[in-house]
Amino acid sequence: MKAAQAHPWMVLAGLALGVTVTNSFARFAYGLILPAMKSEMAWTYAQAGWLNTANALGYIVGAVITMLFIGRRSPTLLFAFGLITTTIALLATGLNAALWWQTMWRILAGLFGAMSFSTAGVLVAGLFKDSPRHNALAIAILFGTGGGVGIVLAGAALPGMLDHYGNSSWPMAWVAVGAVSVSFLPLSLWAAAQLSVPVQIQSKAPALPIRRMLAQMAGYAGFGLGYIVYLTFLSAWMTEQSASAGFISAVWVLLGLCICISPLVWRPILARHASGVPLAMILSCIALGSALPVLWPGSLSLLISAVVFGLSVFMAPSAVTNFTRQNLPPESWGQAISLFTVIFAVAQTLGPYGAGLVGDLSHNIGTGLLVAAALLLIGAVIAWTQKPLHLPTAKS
Template identity: 75%
Template sequence: MTQAQKRPWLVLAGLALGVTVTNGFARFSYGLILPAMQSDLGWNYAQAGWLNTANALGYIAGAILTMLMIGRYSATSLFSFGLVTTNLALLATGLSAELWWQTLWRILVGFFGALSFSTAGVLAAGLFPNDPRRNAMAIAIVFGTGGGLAIVLSGASLPLFLEHYGADHWPLAWVIIAAICLLFLPLCLWSAAKLKSPAPKRAEAAKPLPVSQIWAQLAGYAGFGLGYIVFLTFLSAWMTQQAASATFIAAVWILLGLCICMSPLVWRPILARHASGLPLAMILSCIALGSALPVLFPGNLSLLLAAVIFGLSVFMAPSAVTNFTRQNLPAHSWGAAISLFTVVFAVAQTLGPYAAGLLGDLAGDIGISLLGASGLLLLGALIALTQRPLPNHPVTGNTKPGKPE
């Protein structure tokens, strides 16, 4: 019996903490530090959005490289390398305020983070191989609890830290984040090593993916990439525009993170039961509602409700496509399929922050961008809803497309 079989929940914790680093701190702490950076450096919304677009450009490159390398190198190696280098890139982010320096390291944070984030799902899909419900829970915990923990920790500390010490202390915030991530590294690397995911055989890796049969799921995931990032990038900036206090901003982010951590419990039954695009469509609809609520119904109560709805859904989109992959494709295709989904998502999310920032500058209100993002998410949900289980998919053994689940 392997260590992953003896201690599956400890191994799962290590994978989840890896996502805490590469998907939580590396990508979403920026939204909390952004108001201080804007204040100290005099950035407009387009400049602020550009740095997340730069991060997304790096993410595209990392996702494409992962898709090319997953047939030659094990998921374990790619996960571990991406994790260590992401940590180093986070530290470098706090060393200079120059825009070119910030652009460089936001690109590299995205690039290295994609290597680790893409393969975390592949590794998690190998846990509890004979128990679909536990496997669905494991995948959901990796993406949900892993990412949510970073938002709880960031939300509880960064706004109050920056209010107390001043906006000019934002570089120190990045250094502190890097130090916290360093504490997580040993367990993360141990977990990846215990899973020992082998590189696929060349003959298996060469088989093409059935893209024509999964296009609706891919398109729905593209809608997720376009829409979700706007809320997480500009939430704090919009709340600051509405004269919200640092304490209330922190409370909203803590609530958001706690709901993300709890989201696996909410979605596990749906993810385990359905091999179609229905879970992704439901998740995108909830994210869209959460994005639009604070703008349509301004007020503190609306913001708290939006944090709950958005938080319970946002990190379940990667879980939905990972479960879809596991349920519909053979094991040797998981790495390539999840990498393809990640590339599509990465390309889509590149367009979101900068376009939303430009729209916010033109309108003089970033809330307009939140509404636009909500519309894109709903469009993605409608497309994902048309996705049916693949013929002969491994979970239910359907032999006809569209057979009821």
């Protein structure tokens, strides 16, 4: 823990790069590679959406495993194991075009990614214990900047590469993503080792007040249902609108940059509120960003959409992590974050495949984006009703 106290921002940077791998690369790089894979393999939208649903199914298993093991194994160990195995899964995705192979490795990337992603939140909650404001910023940077860096890198490189080498080069794209992930491992694994959070014995932790957390849980489920549709099908929708590879790249880089700075935008709100207000506000912005390109078609609309969506999307995990930290005792953090992760994981399995079906039936994937926006707004309304728990043992 000495290195964590002496170099907390370096430790945070290492953990954030882990999120880049398990969140941005493992889940969202697919959205950039999808148009090439869909064209090369002649997939329907439902088939294309299925692979992100498969990833989400794996995420459920990983989240459940994490929830069971968080009381028996160190979060540091779970984070490191999940990060290494996710990297292997990314490399393997580019080795075979068969749908069964793709499905298997998308499932495993989700499973291993969930183990690392959810324990990253537990680890970073241990930074800046004496400064709630710095801790709120650290949590926001972990999910926001950590996720945004991956989207900037993937957005800057993949559309141009696929356009230059053709759709058949999609395996090379996956190998490239995996290779960058390998380069992040040393710093990420070092950072996790500096935060040797003790095993949280669940029997000593008080039972979670689940009934009083239902609104926050339902809002987070709405996030899982809706957000993934935009990140899965944005490039495919832009390709249908005859957008150039350069413009697709520009939109994704702008999206990623906005994700990177989103912690600075939301930091005051996250630190100020112990209720469901931050999550409700975040979900409303994600919904607006999802619907804008369809309701107001055009290049300017896409750029504004990328800004609004990017400034909000990765702040939803920060909102529930801050809610947990502000309302529950430290010994319950791991259990609560794992529970939120399971709820989110179950919800996001329905989004990509469901939106793909809607796109096939309507012959326009934009309809799927509108349905996703509606689900996000419903989640926002429910989250708005979440009150602070006011537990006497909670640490503010």
